[in-house]
Amino acid sequence: MVSTAIRRAAAKKLRANTTPHERTLWRALKELPMEGSHFRRQTPIGPYVVDFLCPAKRLIIELDGEHHNEDAIAKRDSERQVWLDQEGYRVIRFWNSDVAGDLNAVMERIYLEVYGSRDAETFPLKHRRRG
Template sequence: MEGTHFRRQAPIGPSVVDFLCPATRLIVEPDGGHRNEDEQARRDVRRQRWLETEGYRVLRFWNDIDNELPSVLERIYIELHGGRDVASAPMKHRRRVWGKSATPPR
């Protein structure tokens, strides 16, 4: 994905996300079968809702990503650039400045 930058294992508030594109506030979470367990699924839903209230978009991909890699990459590209046929452009993120009353993420 030329022109983009993803951070791996990026901390956001109380969570650590698998992949984050700071310029677009896009989070990519490749999830395995263990995420289907009831309690883990409930925690994931709460975590995703919190991330979305903070202005992030969360993409989840289940299980066998290796066999579906072209479609996974296409989905990420569409989320980043707005469409499959849109030319990619270099992205820059603006660092978030924390005011005196704001608490930085841990």
């Protein structure tokens, strides 16, 4: 297993070198009404670094480029998905083209994942650390 310091350094490097699609989604996520919680970007979780995390909802958002269609990367994504599911996280994935082509639809899906309904009113979210 990779040490915590190495994973944190990798996450910091990823935050410094975001893709245009990640920057676009990050700006949009910061506009979501999420009193009491927030999204984090490039966050280490176990042996992985996830693109975006809402700790209060244990929700992970992953952005995938074309290279995620390659067999080896798709296999790694699948293994990662299984591990994150076992740890109690929900993972939703979007293609970079989704963010570029219809950001409103992406944000609506994220809102549904956070609040359960398009018409739901926002409510304070509490982040509880796991022991």
